[in-house]
Amino acid sequence: MPSHITESRIHGGAYSSPEFAAIFSDSNQVQTWLDVEQALAATQAEMGIIPHEAAREIARVAKVELFDLQALGQESMETGHILVPTIRALAKACSAHWGEYVHYGVTTQDILDTGLILQIKDAWGHTLSRLHSIREHLRVLALRYQHTPMVARTHGQQALPTTFGYKVAVWLDEIDRHLKRFDEAQARVLVGNLTGAVGTMAAFGAQGFEIQRRTLARLGLAAPLTSWHSARDRVLEAAWLLVQTSMTLGRVANEIYHLQRTEIDEVREHSRAGQVGSSTMPHKQNPSTVDLISALSRLVRAQMVALTDAAFQLHERDGTTWRIEWAALPELFIYAGALLTRMDGVLAAGLDVREERMRSNLDLLGGLILSERVMLALAAQFGKQTAHELVHEVSLDSRRSGISFRDALLKHKRLQGCFTPQALEDLLNPATYTGLAADMVEQVARKPLSTPLHGAGEGAISTQGTLSQSQYVMEDM
Known part of the structure; x- marks a missing residue:
């Protein structure tokens, strides 16, 4: 029975993916070990270190489907070693005495x-x-x-x-x-x-x-x-x-x-279709x-x-x-x-x-989201720091009184005549x-x-x- 969430049938594979689960599965891990062993044997045969027949035989049997993974796991517990059971099984699977050349020098x-x-x-x-x-x-x-x-x-x-x-x-x-x-x-x-x-x-x-x-x-x-x-x-x-x-x-x-x-x-x-958000709140x-x-x-x-x-x-x-x-x-x-x-x-x-x-x-904020733009427009006349203080003051007034940022700007004493209504409308267009x-x-x-x-x-x-x-x-x- 699966006990880890990555293998849980109840969670429907939400915490895993088929590709990555297959890559890190027991069978694929053992196959990668076998791949390394057979590649090593092939190289050693080419270089005259082991017989060619040994390399061919190791390649023939280095297939995970020929191995009992449960038995490998049991032997791993008994030996206290993760790889020795696989080495032994690979050597045993080889015909004649060719298994003697498995895991040669590594x-x-x-x-x-x-x-x-x-x-x-x-x-x-x-x-x-x-x-x-x-x-x-x-x-x-x-x-x-x-x-x-x-x-x-x-x-x-x-x-x-x-x-x-x-x-x-x-x-x-x-x-x-x-x-x-x-x-x-x-x-x-x-x-x-x-x-x-x-x-x-x-x-x-x-x-x-x-x-x-x-x-x-x-x-x-x-x-x-x-x-x-x-x-x-x-x-x-x-x-x-x-x-x-x-x-x-x-x-x-x-x-x-x-x-x-x-x-x-x-x-x-x-x-x-068929997605449910709550067991008690249907909406x-x-x-x-x-x-x-x-x-x-x-x-x-x-x-x-x-x-x-x-x-x-x-x-x-x-x-x-x-x-x-x-x-x-x-x-x-x-x-x-x-x-x-x-x-x-x-x-x-x-x-x-x-x-x-x-x-x-x-x-939503009645134009306040354009406060920076208004401040920069006023900076040419008042300077940036003063313009910041003025617009900050207008922004607070707009929030307190509940009037729009536009109306608050138009009624502020120090800003009289700074904007025409159309110019202000243009400044307060967020899309631009x-x-x-x-x-x-x-x-x-x-x-x-x-x-x-x-x-x-x-x-x-x-x-x-x-x-x-x-x-x-x-x-x-």
Whole structure:
């Protein structure tokens, strides 16, 4: 019976996504270990270290469907070792004596860390695919509402006019920076590790660098300059990229959540047929998906705290902290996958942008939202500081007396004759005081995006395809 919320049938998969759950499943994790073992054997055969027959046999049986995962788990508990049961099962599955060449010259952490990077590489591709889809939804939205005026709010209060398209363009620009970060990080993150027991490659001898380079190239990974068994910055960087992205999307979700408040009601999440907001209040239509996204963003961030603890490795390797990573990293990725999937879905379904409500909210303060514009118009005559004091005084009078900002300005003694009625009407038109918002939308939404949809680190092969592609293939010597 599932006991974790990411696997809960009651929650209907709300806290997970099929793609990310599959990547971090037991079966896929074991398959990545097998992929590394067979790639290593293939390289060693090419280099004359082990017989070709051994490499072919290891490749033939290195398929997770041939293994009993429950039995592997039981043996792991009995041995106190996470990988030895898989090594034994792989060796036993080989015919004749070819199993003697399994796991030749490497250590457990080589296999687990490289397997983990294979999982991260696969998740990387899914993440970029979702982010590019989200980006395109936001780009279209920004252009559609490029000139749609609405209230900008600071400190929770009405501030000045802006446009809804510009609000979305700010989100879009942030997504573009994340995509660039992913692009820049690939060469650092998508790197395997086959350096042996303490990272010196002693078991490989003089051929160590070439064994590692060829094996990792088969897996679509770059080779490190030194062992990173105890240096967890690559894992932390991959996780932090997802945390930053999740925080951005959580902020977007939180903004939509608040804009859907009854008192504001400028943007609504699409309401699905059959959606129910309350078990006791039939009228409720809650923003159920964006509040889930907001919660998921916090869950992603929470796992990062645990991962930073996992970075405090002792000496050349340390299980006391490494084991934290085993628990926290898959959760972080699975929560992030759910978040990306839900946000992509919300935007694909379409937001209900209520332009008339945006316009009426601009008039809510009776013109006070244009106080800056009026102040700057008066600054030429009175100076900026004096103009600020005068408009502040008029604003307070308008609020106290309940008269419009326009009428309060016209009746103020020191401002007599400063404005004609028509000039004041023009100044108090919020639609004409959105600054360069539309131009900035154009800059963001029309710029070319150079970040590739998929990619791998320097020296690595394509990330396209499944995780179990490192079949035994001879290379010309």
